[in-house]
Amino acid sequence: MPQYQQFPLPDTAEGLTEAEILTWHVKPGDTVRVNDVFVEIETAKAAVELPCPWDGVVTELLVQVGQTVEVGTPIITIDVDPAGAAAVAAPAAPAPAVNGAAPEAAAPVEERVANLVGYGPRTGAAKRRARKDAPAAASVAAPVVPAVVEPPRVEAPVVTQHVVVEPVSGGYVPLAKPPVRKLAKDLGVDLYGITGSGPGGVITREDVEQALTAPAPASVEVVAGARERRVPIKGVRKATAQAMVDSAFTAPHVTEFLTVDVTPMMELRARLKNSPEFRDVKLTPLAFAAKAVVLAARRTPDVNAAWDAAAQEIVYKDYVHLGIAAATPRGLVVPKVRDADRLSLRELAIALDELATVARNGKTTPADMVGGTITITNVGVFGVDTGTPIINPGEVAILAFGAIRDMPWVVDGQVVPRKVCQLALSFDHRVVDGQQGSRFLADVGALLADPGVALTY
Template identity: 60%
Template sequence: MGELRQFALPDVGEGLTEGEILQWLVAVGDTVTVNQPLCEVETAKAAVELPSPWAGTVTALLYEAGTMVDVGAPIITIDTGGGSPEAAAARDGGEPAAGLIGGAAPGGRTAVLVGYGPRTTEARRRPRRAGHAPAARPEADRSPETAASPRVPLLATAPDLTTKPVRHGGLEVGRAAEAHAAAEEASAGSAAVAPGSGRPRPLAKPPVRKLARDLGVDLTTLTGSGPGGVITRADVGAAAQVAAAHGADTGGTLLRGASGAETPPGEQRIPVKGVRKLTAAAMVASAFTAPHVTEFLTVDVTRMMKLRTRLAARPEFAGVKVSPLLFVAKALLLAVGRHPMVNSSWDEAAQEIVVHGQVNLGIAAATPRGLVVPNVKDAARLSLGELAGALGELTETARAGRTTPADMSGGTITITNVGVFGVDTGTPILNPGESAILAFGAVRDMPWVHKGKVKPRQVTQLALSFDHRIIDGELGSRFLADVGALLSDPGTALAF
């Protein structure tokens, strides 16, 4: 066996202190290369993949998927083999191995795809929270191989299989790793044992295990209906419904909330963490620190919709989505150029108004993980076609759960497109640190007075919420009127 190295959970940005391991993208016994994704971690900001800083063989996964881990805690052990160029470079403290990004980082670390690799200088590890650290086995039970590592893996060591899953990156890698782990456990005759329980470890994917924890269902009491006896979401849901209907235990464990109180039949408790927890805290802080004012405007956007049809057919817009949101974003950017004070923030400590030099346009996006607001950096410099591409990439990344903390930081003004849900408008809450947010409602066919006659026209509603410490009623009204005028008659953009 070569040199065993442990990779600690890095701070992937914004001074985070902990993260949840959503899923492992590798299994024990796998051979990994430099920068190959090891696992997917969810923080309060985003879900990110952590790349391997070394090449070698995975010998231990120190936490199960679904576990909250403190930043700085080792999460995986890799046998670097002692002979690979990458491992040698990492050991010798020389130049980063091929594939690593950048060079030395603060604290003697090396910058990788996200966050930093392990420290090359000694540092004091912060205390762990109760329940986060894996329990160590007695010294007598530890083999020489595991004794060389200061931490014992929670997951069972994989048997020696001749077949390994093929990995191509992203979610497909995660599915391959899950299938590989399930095949290993099935081939062992369900011999894998849950840590510290002495019972066979149930076959279930990480999202299913998380659902079972949230609902208080004991997976060891269930028989899986999936291939090879794998427990599915439907199995967990059925068990929870049975327990709720009969007011009985699920595998000897009552359905309980985080406080330990028994959950009444039919009631569900969902832990607040990750993006949802951060969003809740941000909305409360915004609502009770910035004096919100909301103004509304109903706009005839028939001309805008006709222009959208014409532009979508042009070759320069091939491959990008020409959506109504694109025109709203462009109108907002043009209006900010005329009213720069709208693109500002309030510095409470300095008692100053900070007028930003560029517009980092945030787009509120609903994702399975909750509401996220990534932003397009310096959006005003983009042409209409470039802006269309940036918005498309931003929304696709958010819906796939790949938005990084950097994508969600530094926003200066936001658009929330409630119209995609068939909603006319609302009173949006400001993103913390911003002075304005524009809600864009659904575009509907409505009777409208046009050139002295009532005709069917395409109409939408806009709602602008702003911080009244910075933006008074006149400025807010003029800004909203300019956005509306640009949407009603896009040709007026020539006058801006």
């Protein structure tokens, strides 16, 4: 007999309460194995791929793409003993014709089951012995009812897969290829309101384009030439917004600015890039800023602390988990470089490059975005000189690293062109006083202006 297991949405990171279904990698009828990725979800922290904990056949998708559900909500049903259902269906043909007509008689039944319930025959399933007390008529219908949990009222003739699958409770997913889904998303077309014209009810590009130009229902007011679009606030954007509001209205922010001649740093970078040790490393100015931050934090540990309101304590940390604010297609994320204070400049450069690549691909794991101690936001990559960054919750300082520009600068009484950038440090005045904040910012600037100063730290 079929054995159904429902997979509840797990908490993929400490404290998460909900997630959005981004992509189903399976559909009803697909065979899955342990550790097969069957769905991609987006939490408040990142996009996460979930592996299947069982072998079996997918019978129902309980949540639609784009739907947000709470942790613990069942999202998929899997038959972990599909061979049991096949075994019941096996004696549908007369017993004497097992080696003769039975396969021919069984073929149309299996084909109809594939259209009706979404899964095909499994190799070797008929080897299991049928139950002797099962009537022949019931043996044909058995795989249909339990596999889909089809309501008894659905008895209309089977025309297409689309018509049959649609009545399935809550788990109906429109049949469309990925490019068509992307087109619909880009155009703002709801696939759930389209009847597919392709084989088996598959939605085609033409269906999407036709739905876009189709007249709206009379009950909906449409403004000609409307120039607005509305996007639900959810996922990373929702979490980022809440975190920034909480931080801005909880921690008293102070921001200080410093303009620095970083010509020596850029000259050192040029020399290192030609050295054998750094020849295969993407050595960016951000790597120098990261190294300066972790070195300066040793002299001013206040900026690498946390305010524990519940315990009424300031927590000073003897490690630096450096956060790097990264813009991704899903919004702002802040992955961490763990124990950045223990890394050399070369190791920091490699870690930052890997972090940026993973973040751009939307594959940063939730575990990589928690537990930071201090953050850098590199606004310079956008050509921005500086800003007043908002501190990440759980931290007390954030440094904005501005664009490096050729500017006139006074050196030994002479105005000469130099490489100049601006730094901005926002800090929580409950933990960091003006003296500590100013000293830390000055130390970072000194290290960028003259990297040799690091030998004195």
